Amino acid sequence: HFPRDLKWKTTDVTFRILNYTPDLKKADVDRAVRNAFNVWSRVTPLKFKKLYEGNADIMISFGAREHGDFNPFDGPEGLLAHAYPPGNGIGGDTHFDEDETWTKDFHAFNLFLVAAHEFGHALGMAHSSDPGSLMYPVYTYGKGYPLAEDDIKGIQSLYGENPNHGKVNPKPDAPSKCDPELSFDAVTELRGETIIFKDRFYWRLHAQMPEPEQNLIKNTWPEIPNKVDAAYENPEKDFVIIFSGIKMWALNGYNLVDGYPKYIHKLGLPKTVRKIDAAVNIRDTGKTLLFVDEEYWSYDEQTGTMDSGYPRSIEENFPGIGDEVDAAAYHYGYLYFYHDHLQFEYSFASRKVMRIMRANSILGC
Amino acid sequence: KPISSEEKDDVLLAERYLRRYYGMPAGLQGERKTSDVMSKKIREMQEFFKLEVTGKLDDDTLEIMEMARCGVPDVAEYN
Numbered sequence A: 001h002f003p004r005d006l007k008w009k010t011t012d013v014t015f016r017i018l019n020y021t022p023d024l025k026k027a028d029v030d031r032a033v034r035n036a037f038n039v040w041s042r043v044t045p046l047k048f049k050k051l052y053e054g055n056a057d058i059m060i061s062f063g064a065r066e067h068g069d070f071n072p073f074d075g076p077e078g079l080l081a082h083a084y085p086p087g088n089g090i091g092g093d094t095h096f097d098e099d100e101t102w103t104k105d106f107h108a109f110n111l112f113l114v115a116a117h118e119f120g121h122a123l124g125m126a127h128s129s130d131p132g133s134l135m136y137p138v139y140t141y142g143k144g145y146p147l148a149e150d151d152i153k154g155i156q157s158l159y160g161e162n163p164n165h166g167k168v169n170p171k172p173d174a175p176s177k178c179d180p181e182l183s184f185d186a187v188t189e190l191r192g193e194t195i196i197f198k199d200r201f202y203w204r205l206h207a208q209m210p211e212p213e214q215n216l217i218k219n220t221w222p223e224i225p226n227k228v229d230a231a232y233e234n235p236e237k238d239f240v241i242i243f244s245g246i247k248m249w250a251l252n253g254y255n256l257v258d259g260y261p262k263y264i265h266k267l268g269l270p271k272t273v274r275k276i277d278a279a280v281n282i283r284d285t286g287k288t289l290l291f292v293d294e295e296y297w298s299y300d301e302q303t304g305t306m307d308s309g310y311p312r313s314i315e316e317n318f319p320g321i322g323d324e325v326d327a328a329a330y331h332y333g334y335l336y337f338y339h340d341h342l343q344f345e346y347s348f349a350s351r352k353v354m355r356i357m358r359a360n361s362i363l364g365c
Numbered sequence B: 001k002p003i004s005s006e007e008k009d010d011v012l013l014a015e016r017y018l019r020r021y022y023g024m025p026a027g028l029q030g031e032r033k034t035s036d037v038m039s040k041k042i043r044e045m046q047e048f049f050k051l052e053v054t055g056k057l058d059d060d061t062l063e064i065m066e067m068a069r070c071g072v073p074d075v076a077e078y079n
Helices: A026-041 A111-122 A149-159 A359-363 B005-022 B031-048 B059-066
Strands: A012-017 A047-050 A058-063 A081-083 A094-097 A186-190 A193-198 A201-205 A213-216 A230-234 A239-244 A247-252 A278-282 A287-292 A295-300 A327-331 A334-339 A342-347 A352-358
Touching: A012 A026, A026 A047, A026 A111, A058 A111, A081 A111, A094 A111, A186 A239, A186 A278, A186 A327, A193 A327, A193 A359, A201 A359, A230 A287, A278 A334, A342 A359, A352 A359, B005 B031, B005 B059, B031 B059
Parallel strands: A012 A047, A012 A058, A058 A094, A186 A230, A230 A278, A278 A327
Antiparallel strands: A081 A094, A186 A193, A193 A201, A201 A213, A230 A239, A239 A247, A278 A287, A287 A295, A327 A334, A334 A342, A342 A352
């Protein structure tokens, strides 16, 4: 919140659109603004009434550079919009940078998302440091209801809950790296870094960074779905394959490779496989193991074909790790299997589990 | 050693960013003091964005500074 928890004294808040951007039809702007207010009214007792003349609590306008509040915009990109916390006069007013291109889709910049963020300020919310929240200061495009738990907790502590609305389905908070119950979706190496996928986020571990860095997947790779099932690196060919459902994407460094997504069945998996749980490349053999439910396949990176004699049982061939895995990695002769909150260090040579650790010990917890 | 023009641009970008969002005072304050203040403000920014807190303009810090964002300061007092 802003200092002193500034908020509107009444639950009936008025707004007025003073001018329109030429980038969109008037009706699209009206819809984006109304939907952005609805984001907040769904979870609070607040009601937003549109005025067509006179002074409203939240005055909405589009302007470029210096636009009347001695708080100028900066031309295309950079600054997108700003809003003032609740109060008289300029309080609550929301300004959009007319030098941006406003859209109603994923192209930069989606007016609904920016408006929803700015109205958060106009209602008393300051910036959040949770990269998955709507009130995070950096723009990210995403579909669906945009509020995260953090946003809802914040707005409800100012205004209370909506007595007439059932529970919404907020975006979960960013996972906490030292949560003892933390599990992972996928783990891969990427040119010496380690990338750990969890929900809409990934952690990046770099030898020269003492702390893991957490980012939204969409922030780095907008084309990749929000949920990654498995990933592995082929260091020989210098690519990383990311699996989500029946599709896979390839990265070269942090860049997506053209020609993807491809179907996972191109690898030779049967059509009955709809999702890969974990994938790992064994550097010494050039084979990539693909784990699906209680079984795994072996893919030969050299020939680009599935090895015969598969699928095999995980439980029988990797005794001690259980029958399913969430993620897998390979370092210096050891396979690291992640399942729920546990991590199994498995010796490839002696075919047994050497250590069992918490999954998040890799994150320094 | 003189800094390259690219590094100079980075410093200008950072100064503008920190002035706008982290309340870094504008104007000349003597070379040493300016860089102390800037380092403190970079630390604040890095802490907010959960970056490695170095007080230096590294690549990750500059990358965040270059991203499109909301114009409301992250740490300003509102009166």
